[in-house]
Amino acid sequence: MRRTRSGPSIREFLQYYLLVLLAEGPQTKWEMVRQIRERSADNRVYRPTGVLWPASSEVQVVLDKLAADGLIELLPGGQRWQITASGKRAITKYEEQKQESGGKEKAAEKLIELLGTASPDSRVLDVGTGQGFLALKLAERGFRVLGIDSGSFDYSKDSIQEAQQQAALQGGDVEFRQADIRELAEPDDSFDYVVSSQAMHCMEDQQECLQAVHRLLKPGGSFLCIDFLVGLRGFLSHGFHCFLAISREEWVELLLEHEFGNIRMYDMDDYLLIESKKP
Numbered sequence: 001m002r003r004t005r006s007g008p009s010i011r012e013f014l015q016y017y018l019l020v021l022l023a024e025g026p027q028t029k030w031e032m033v034r035q036i037r038e039r040s041a042d043n044r045v046y047r048p049t050g051v052l053w054p055a056s057s058e059v060q061v062v063l064d065k066l067a068a069d070g071l072i073e074l075l076p077g078g079q080r081w082q083i084t085a086s087g088k089r090a091i092t093k094y095e096e097q098k099q100e101s102g103g104k105e106k107a108a109e110k111l112i113e114l115l116g117t118a119s120p121d122s123r124v125l126d127v128g129t130g131q132g133f134l135a136l137k138l139a140e141r142g143f144r145v146l147g148i149d150s151g152s153f154d155y156s157k158d159s160i161q162e163a164q165q166q167a168a169l170q171g172g173d174v175e176f177r178q179a180d181i182r183e184l185a186e187p188d189d190s191f192d193y194v195v196s197s198q199a200m201h202c203m204e205d206q207q208e209c210l211q212a213v214h215r216l217l218k219p220g221g222s223f224l225c226i227d228f229l230v231g232l233r234g235f236l237s238h239g240f241h242c243f244l245a246i247s248r249e250e251w252v253e254l255l256l257e258h259e260f261g262n263i264r265m266y267d268m269d270d271y272l273l274i275e276s277k278k279p
């Protein structure tokens with residue numbers, strides 16, 4: 001099923017990317033929408049709904065804004081847009097924002113700061129742990145951690161074994177298990193914290209996964225999730241892949257729908273850290 005994307009995060013990306021498309025030659029609005037869908041089609045490898053379908057109303061808002069700013073103009077006939085000299089200069093300015101991505105480590109440090117001091121009784125679940133990026137950091141700081149991964153992709157099918165080997169070297173109270181969050185054999189209300197890094201974007205059904213997170217958290221427990229930033233900064237580092245993730249505005253909607261509260265978000269360069277609580 002397709003998901004039409006709108007909101008400030010998508011608009012921020014379109015302000016740059018419509019200029020990029022028009023720098024390739026004059027186009028109609030529909031030609032640009034089609035190109036965005038086609039260029040993001042590889043996202044289907046990770047999730048069937050991963051292709052970016054920008055809402056046509058959102059594209060129109062951005063076209064009007066770019067025209068008002070003198071960055072693009074309509075050609076005679078009123079259908080095709082072309083870029084102006086100022087528009088070409090604006091692309092260069094946007095691209096100067098491309099930098100080495102350091103957001104993931106920064107976000108992990110912030111997540112650990114938000115968890116506070118480890119207490120011997122509190123349990124943490126790391127969902128989509130891969131080779132244990134978060135789980136191992138948390139175990140090192142004294143948390144009791146279970147890391148799970150479904151091994152859904154070629155690159156991740158052996159991740160759990162690699163995480164286990166690293167845990168054996170490092171020590172700490174950490175267990176790794178191959179499991180899908182939706183089928184994890186743990187009682188309800190088991191964990192004080194559920195954390196996740198760069199995994200939510202490739203979960204097949206994000207709604208069911210969030211429901212499972214809610215089931216597994218104790219009342220008053222926190223969910224802390226790091227993923228790509230949907231928007232310009234995410235796109236400049238990760239390309240169309242960033243649109244597999246959930247945007248700031250979609251997170252609010254999804255978390256409220258699944259009865260999470262106390263939502264806070266932190267922009268960490270090309271990553272977003274989301275914090276929320278099960279009441």
Ligand SMILES: C[S@@+](CC[C@H](N)C(=O)[O-])C[C@H]1O[C@@H](n2cnc3c(N)ncnc32)[C@H](O)[C@@H]1O
Pocket residue numbers: 127128129130131132133134148149150151152153156159179180181182196197198199202203204209
């Ligand atoms: C890109 S990796 C991230 C690994 C690690 N957390 C990190 O930050 O480097 C995403 C992982 O999520 C796992 N995954 C996807 N869907 C899952 C699910 N429903 N339950 C558990 N793990 C899942 C994939 O197998 C993959 O290893």
